[in-house]
Amino acid sequence: MMDLRRKWALLTETVETFRQGRTIPPDLYGRAIPDQTVSLVTDTLDKWFALLDHSTTHTDSNSSGNAAMPVAQTLALTVARRVVLCVDEQVVQLTFTSPDGTDLPAWVPGMHIDLHLPSGRRRQYSLCGDPADRTSYTVAVRLIPDGGGGSQEMHRLDIGTEILVRGPRNGFPFVARGQALFIAGGIGITAILPMVRAAQRAGMDWQLLYCGRNRESMPFLDEIEAWNSPHVRIRTDDVDGHPTPADLLAQVTGGAVYCCGPPPMISAVRTTVDATDATHLYFERFSPPPVTGGVEFEIQLIDTGDIITVAPDQTALHAIRKIRPDIAYSCQQGFCGTCRTRVLAGTPEHRDTRLTPEEQHTDMLICVSRATGGRIVLDL
Template identity: 50%
Template sequence: MTIPPDLRGRRRRDPFWVAVNAVYNGVQRVRGLREPVLPDVRPVDRTLRLTVVGVRPEAEDVVSVRFGAVDGRLLPRWQPGCHLDVTLPSGRRRQYSLCGDPADRRTYRIAVRRLPGGDGGSVEVHTLRPGAVVTSQGPRNAFPFLASERYLFVAGGIGITPILPMVKAADRAGADWRLLYTGRTRASLPFLDELPAGLVTVRTDDEHGLPSGTDLVGDVGDGTAVYCCGPAPMIESVRASVPEGAALHFERFAPPPVIGGEPFEIELRRSGRTVAVPADRSALDAIRDVLPGVAYSCRQGFCGTCRTAVLAGEADLCSPADRDAGSMLICVSRASAGGRITLDL
């Protein structure tokens, strides 16, 4: 049957298909009111399996280690300031700054100073040989390198590792930059031969004595981005000497000392123990006296490895997210007002 046109010459719609369309649209509207069925969400495993492809001495008690992907694929991109969370063959988890070339997607490079009196991580890195396999998380950036017209870089010893890629990036960008590189002796300073030609001042303790804040910062001008990495005393000297008009960015490679803390107690619910935390120690250090296997990494409050559930009591220095989740970072957080806190450990 032919449907006659309407008054404007358009073909009339077939009543049958009009009805079918109405039923179809009605079903779709009903479906839209229902709760959508979501697929199962599975966490993405971002663990990298890396193999050691090279180990090289860089200075007294310092070696660099190059890693490649076990399966040979390209590695994730990174920027100056990034670090890896490396799990060593022993199970120790440590953070190391990337100090190679961000354009190199085949290898990552770290450098580590051997600390015989440390907790064993640096000593273990010095035993790694080509073919050894480690796992890592990252790269992650807790020390971002921001664009600026002028830079002052201050590096102390092994603190050159995050600074070196920044200096090279500033040089490639044509920025106005200078570097002050300090250490015990010239023989203890890695990567001296890799520094780009520019305003580089090497100041060693054996030749010039311990530097003051003025020696480190000089007459830094307003609008200068100051990037500093090194021992805690050096960082504190720089912080005290940088004028308000300069932007200071710094990264420690050791935890800051506990200053102005109050003693408190921690109940370890699962372990059935109570730990007294003195005013000058962190909760992490006190807990490790009785639970040496407790997980930690940076000890500075940004990596999240030591995050622990709080079962009772209140903790200070917690982020809003940690407070809402009822957790704390035991490397930096303490019981509020020197009270008592109960942890799921």
């Protein structure tokens, strides 16, 4: 077993080296394309290692936290603490602990957990607590009244509620060395904040730009301002206006850019970063990306025979939910696999970052993938 773990450590190091050798990684989370395969291997080895023993993580001996390979597990945790963070009361911070007080699998900045909510919904949230605290996981959730219901359900969780948690997993890698510019928009600060704390501890050359609609809507603002650091810039739309791409990247002097926020912010950074001295770009969304380059097509549901028209700027998931509002989905970005659906006829246009080429012959992720015209028949 130890030989296998050493081989896994070597594979992890190789993948990290590949990541760091790229100027701007091409996919949604700043990962190189081979990570699609590595993520599938990770899922398989997670299950294997969990059967072999009950250790929770493989951590690189480098204390900077540059590499960690957790054994993702499904845990039954309870809500131990609930705190409303913002003046507008739209963000709630939830802390989960094990009922028997045992330590939880270790994590590093950038990781998230999957929460299986009582309704059956599955949602991913970034860990925003202290990685050194092995007794709990902490997330913060903004209420989206007209969303898919996940945030509303999270806001209704009471202390003592038991919930299934899967993870931790890493889709937003952070390397604690060199220079870094952190850009956070709104609730995107939850993914960025542990990175900034780690950068401070590591003595990195770092800058943080934290943007929001107004101060009342910005979580963790008290903590960040208490640092009294010249490395921090706070920008609000009501005072400073919406930031331009130049505003977002004004502090780049080299090194990596880490960005988490709404789609317009991500798009502005992605389209402008090439013109700066940044060497790497890593980013994560908290909402679905816009549909671009789509054409109209049809979906037929095999169970009912219903034929649904999907507009050029609409996702298949959105169109299907009008008829099947109970259909399972989660990330809406093509990586979690919750909405994976078998294709019975037709040829999908795959836009996900999860399915292997072999799996794409038979399945699609309807949250992002579509068709280039005509009709596809789905096992729904």
